[in-house]
Structure formats: structure tokens, C-alpha cells
Amino acid sequence: MSEIxxxxxxxxxxxxxxxxxxxxxxxxxxxxxxxxxxxEDQFKPLRLMNGLYLQLHAYxxxxxxxxxxxxxxQVRKLAHIARTYDKDFGHLTTRQNIQYNWIKLVDVxxxxxxxxxxxxxxxxxxxNCIRNVTADQFAxxxxxxxxxxxxxxxxxxxxxxxxxxxxxxxxKFKIAVSGSPNDRxxxxxxxxxxxxxxxxQGRTGYKVLVGGGMGRTPYIAQVIGDFVEKDDILAFMEAVxxxxxxxxxxxxxxxxxxxxxxxxxxxxxxxxxxxxxxxxIKQAGTLQLPKEELDRITAYFAPPAFxxxxxxxxxxxxxxxxxxxxxxxxxxxxxxYAIATITLKTPGQVPGDATSDQMDIIAGLMDEFSVGxxxxxxxxxxxxxxxxKKDLPAIFAKLRExxxxxxxxxxxxxxxxxxxxxxxxxxxxxxxPIAQKIARTFEDLDRQHQIGELKIxxxxxxxxCGHHHAGxxxxxxxxxxxVEFYQLLLGGSGAExxxxxxxxxxxxxxxxITGAVERVVEVYLAQRKDGERFLDTYRRIGMEKFKAAAYxxxxx
Numbered sequence: 001m002s003e004i005x006x007x008x009x010x011x012x013x014x015x016x017x018x019x020x021x022x023x024x025x026x027x028x029x030x031x032x033x034x035x036x037x038x039x040e041d042q043f044k045p046l047r048l049m050n051g052l053y054l055q056l057h058a059y060x061x062x063x064x065x066x067x068x069x070x071x072x073x074q075v076r077k078l079a080h081i082a083r084t085y086d087k088d089f090g091h092l093t094t095r096q097n098i099q100y101n102w103i104k105l106v107d108v109x110x111x112x113x114x115x116x117x118x119x120x121x122x123x124x125x126x127x128n129c130i131r132n133v134t135a136d137q138f139a140x141x142x143x144x145x146x147x148x149x150x151x152x153x154x155x156x157x158x159x160x161x162x163x164x165x166x167x168x169x170x171x172k173f174k175i176a177v178s179g180s181p182n183d184r185x186x187x188x189x190x191x192x193x194x195x196x197x198x199x200x201q202g203r204t205g206y207k208v209l210v211g212g213g214m215g216r217t218p219y220i221a222q223v224i225g226d227f228v229e230k231d232d233i234l235a236f237m238e239a240v241x242x243x244x245x246x247x248x249x250x251x252x253x254x255x256x257x258x259x260x261x262x263x264x265x266x267x268x269x270x271x272x273x274x275x276x277x278x279x280x281i282k283q284a285g286t287l288q289l290p291k292e293e294l295d296r297i298t299a300y301f302a303p304p305a306f307x308x309x310x311x312x313x314x315x316x317x318x319x320x321x322x323x324x325x326x327x328x329x330x331x332x333x334x335x336x337y338a339i340a341t342i343t344l345k346t347p348g349q350v351p352g353d354a355t356s357d358q359m360d361i362i363a364g365l366m367d368e369f370s371v372g373x374x375x376x377x378x379x380x381x382x383x384x385x386x387x388x389k390k391d392l393p394a395i396f397a398k399l400r401e402x403x404x405x406x407x408x409x410x411x412x413x414x415x416x417x418x419x420x421x422x423x424x425x426x427x428x429x430x431x432x433p434i435a436q437k438i439a440r441t442f443e444d445l446d447r448q449h450q451i452g453e454l455k456i457x458x459x460x461x462x463x464x465c466g467h468h469h470a471g472x473x474x475x476x477x478x479x480x481x482x483v484e485f486y487q488l489l490l491g492g493s494g495a496e497x498x499x500x501x502x503x504x505x506x507x508x509x510x511x512x513i514t515g516a517v518e519r520v521v522e523v524y525l526a527q528r529k530d531g532e533r534f535l536d537t538y539r540r541i542g543m544e545k546f547k548a549a550a551y552x553x554x555x556x
Contacts (some may be wrong), residue, residue, distance in 0.1 A: 001416045067134060067135035071118075078551065091419065093352065097376070129166060131173065134178070146197070151300070152196075170250045175192050178193070183498070189494055192237065193208070230289065234288075239281055310335060363373065416458065429484035435458050470498070471531075472493065473517060474489035485508065492536050
């Protein structure tokens with residue numbers, strides 16, 4: 001059994017002590033809340049800084065999964081927590097975390113101690129601070145990668161954890177990193193994002209974006225640093241944070257994100273102010289990232305010992321396996337290896353949910369076939385990053401037993417959905433039943449392949465936890481006098497061609513929305529040219545034909 005996967009960061013003595021001390025500190029705060037010594041208003045900021053929310057029916061605990069990477073030992077522990085303290089499942093989120101939706105307050109200290117025993121915690125998964133750092137789920141494995149972004153992600157995690165200057169920001173702050181020109185980390189929708197790039201001289205450095213985000217005022221991030229040297233990256237990121245922390249609005253929570261500040265100042269003025277801070281930090285020399293430290297962290301993420309002499313030919317294991325390979329298997333940088341995506345989106349399933357038994361079986365697959373490692377994706381799926389092609393048929397067979405072998409990665413039934421009004425007290429409408437109904441409507445695999453790449457993303461409120469702005473088809477739940485309605489958005493993208501979806505018009509009822517989506521898809525099939533994705537066709541022909549079809553029977 002794998003303890004910690006060989007290419008993962010492991011806690012040192014400081015990490016372990018830090019998490020243990022924080023766990024015991026919060027245990028004392030929980031005890032004072034249970035005895036009534038702390039009121040809910042006094043307890044709220046304390047629990048939020050430890051990832052604990054009070055939702056519609058129970059407490060929800062959000063557990064950090066830095067850059068989406070988990071060992072098999074950690075997955076087994078997460079399964080144990082689901083089985084022991086929750087209703088036997090966990091929910092994977094669009095920030096590569098895992099949530100437990102039915103937690104009792106009295107159990108929280110025990111859960112945090114269990115997490116600490118496998119080098120995990122819930123610190124800074126909520127609150128006005130720098131949240132969990134996310135990354136490309138194919139990091140360290142993808143054939144198109146310039147450089148593995150996980151060492152930088154780990155350095156940023158360490159820098160941002162309990163940073164004394166940035167614990168009480170104007171609003172929450174989200175950072176993503178990627179090492180590939182093909183954006184699988186939704187960089188443009190982050191408060192700050194870092195992309196590894198190569199300059200004209202062939203040297204690698206970092207392009208930094210700022211001011212992206214979703215919610216009630218979505219923005220695409222803009223470039224604030226074209227090429228930041230490796231040893232300057234923390235100084236540059238700190239400069240961005242200082243400008244935001246000083247000038248971000250604290251008088252209006254709806255205008256407090258860095259996207260609002262960047263838009264108000266304009267990117268040129270934002271860049272000017274950041275460069276002033278950057279120069280001052282550099283002059284002090286305290287945040288220069290030494291090469292030896294970068295090398296030390298990078299060593300944790302050394303590639304596993306890939307076998308040599310493996311055949312690069314994909315096995316032939318029948319048509320069902322071929323369909324799965326077509327959508328769920330991605331090219332790997334090592335000959336004879338592949339990346340396998342496990343979609344938690346079997347039509348009818350709750351998107352992103354996994355039971356304790358399913359987690360345990362996945363942990364077994366990790367140990368047997370994927371060097372004890374799995375990744376959580378921002379699309380609420382799982383990835384086995386390093387698997388031998390010859391093992392893919394056996395992996396597929398075991399996933400079929402789990403009902404996790406849907407060959408639908410990137411297809412119309414691979415739907416992102418937030419928990420919505422079934423769990424969240426901020427939601428206006430349910431997301432899960434809508435996702436389930438749409439997935440069942442399109443579950444015929446031939447039809448899915450006929451449609452091709454089409455990303456549907458559903459949010460139960462304007463906070464956009466389901467990333468509806470970035471959906472090729474986005475769905476936003478709204479409340480109209482106590483009745484749930486759903487707005488359709490078309491044309492969004494969270495990839496390197498990032499764009500914000502456009503609202504089609506008035507909302508549809510829960511009984512109308514699936515039919516409206518079907519009619520939109522039929523327009524695409526009728527109008528597309530050879531090789532066009534839905535997004536390509538929409539961008540070419542615009543909204544009107546889709547809109548006319550969507551409202552056709554509603555008007556009648």
C-alpha cells in the first residue's frame with residue numbers, strides 16, 4: 001500500500017507542527033461554541049478560517065486538496081471520514097477540494113485530527129484569505145507541458161498559508177497555476193493566475209494574470225506581467241497582493257474582489273502600482289526565491305520511475321473500451337503511458353459525488369496502476385495521471401464495476417453543477433436535479449459523440465460555484481417570487497480561449513429548461529460546419545437562431 005505517493009510533497013516537521021497546533025486551537029474554539037461561551041456571530045469568522053460552513057441542514061466541512069493531488073492513503077482516510085462522520089459520501093468541488101455536507105459540530109475536532117494524520121487540513125478553504133491553490137490536473141504528466149507547475153503551486157501554498165499580511169483581505173482570493181499552453185486550469189477566471197511560459201531565448205519564466213472572476217460581475221483576467229523571472233515570482237505576487245490589500249474595497253462586499261479594483265483602475269494603472277511595490281520588495285531582497293529552494297521543492301515532484309520498452313500501441317479490448325479511450329484517455333509525456341480521467345458523471349449521478357466504498361476502490365486502483373496518486377479536477381472528476389497503456393483495459397473493467405466508467409469526459413453529460421438549493425443556504429434554485437435530468441436526456445452515447453465537445457455548467461445562484469459563466473452552455477438558477485427559474489447562457493469558455501457566456505433572455509421553469517437545452521443543441525447540429533465544436537458554431541452565427549429555438553414552445 002502506498003503511503004504518500006513518490007512524486008508528492010511531504011510534510012516536514014514545521015508543516016506537521018503547524019497543522020497539529022492549528023487543529024488543537026480550533027478544537028478549543030469548537031468546545032467554547034458548544035458550551036455557549038462563544039456566540040454564533042463570534043464563532044463564524046473562526047470556523048470559516050477553518051473551512052467550516054453552516055448550511056441549510058448541517059455544517060459543511062471543506063477540505064483542502066492542494067493543486068488537486070491526493071495519495072491513496074489520503075483517499076482512504078477521506079473514505080473513512082465519509083463513512084464515519086457524514087452520510088457516506090464526499091463531494092468534489094470546482095476548486096479541486098472535497099466537501100462533507102452533513103457534519104456535526106461536535107465531530108469537527110476529531111475529523112481535523114484524522115486529516116492531520118495524513119497530512120491534510122481545512123485551513124483557508126474559506127474566509128477572506130488566499131484559498132486553496134489549484135493547478136492543471138494533468139501536471140507532471142501531460143505531453144504538451146512546458147514544465148510541471150506543481151513545485152510553484154506548493155511554494156505559493158507555503159507562502160500564502162497564514163501570511164500575516166493577507167489573512168484579512170477585502171474578499172476571498174483564488175490563485176491557479178499551469179504549465180501548458182492548453183489551459184486546463186481556467187486561469188482567466190482567477191483573481192491571480194500564473195502560467196509557465198518560454199521566452200524567445202528559450203528560458204522559462206512566468207506570465208501573470210490578474211483580475212479574473214465569476215459571480216455577479218464576471219471578468220476575464222488580464223496580463224499584468226508578461227515574463228516574470230523564476231526567482232522573482234513570489235516578490236511579484238506579493239506586490240499584486242499589497243496593491244489589492246491596500247486599495248480593495250471593504251465597504252461593499254459585492255465590489256471587494258480584485259477584479260473590481262483592476263477594472264476600476266485600468267490594467268495600465270494597476271500594472272504601474274504593482275511595479276512600484278515589486279521594485280520595493282526586490283530592493284529589500286527578502287522575497288527572492290533562491291534556486292536551491294526551488295530545486296528542493298521540485299525534487300518532491302520528480303517523475304516516477306517510468307518503465308522503459310513499453311509498447312505505445314493502445315490495446316484492443318472491445319468497442320466499449322474504445323469509446324472510453326476516445327474521451328477519457330489523454331496523451332502522456334512518457335512512451336507507453338497514458339492519463340486516464342474518471343468522470344463522476346454517470347447520467348443520473350450527482351455530479352462530483354463519490355461514496356466511501358467508491359473512494360476505497362479508487363485508492364486500490366491508484367496503488368495497483370497509478371503509483372498511488374490521483375488528481376481532483378476543477379470539473380469535478382478524478383484523474384489517474386500515470387498509467388501504463390497495457391493496464392487501461394483492467395482499469396476500465398474495474399471502473400465499470402464502480403459505475404465510474406462513463407466515456408463522457410468533455411461531452412454534454414460531463415456536467416459541472418454546484419450543490420445548489422439541496423444543500424446551500426445561498427442558493428436560489430436546485431442544480432443537482434437539473435444536471436441529472438439533462439444528463440439522462442442525452443445519455444445515448446452515439447448522440448453524445450454526434451454532438452462532440454460541449455461543456456454544460458450549472459450554478460444555483462449568482463455566486464457561480466458551478467462556473468456557469470464559463471459553460472459553452474451555462475445555466476443559472478434564479479428565484480422569482482419563490483419559484484425556481486433557470487437562465488440560459490451561451491458562448492462561455494474556461495480554456496485558453498476564455499470568454500464569458502451571454503445571457504439568452506428570460507428564465508425557464510424547471511420543467512422547461514431541459515427542452516430548451518435540447519433545442520439549442522439541435523440548432524447547433526443543423527448549423528455547424530465540418531469540425532466545429534458547439535462553441536465555434538455559436539461564435540460564428542451568434543445568439544439569435546439559438547434563442548428563437550429555445551423559446552419556441554415556451555411562447556406557444
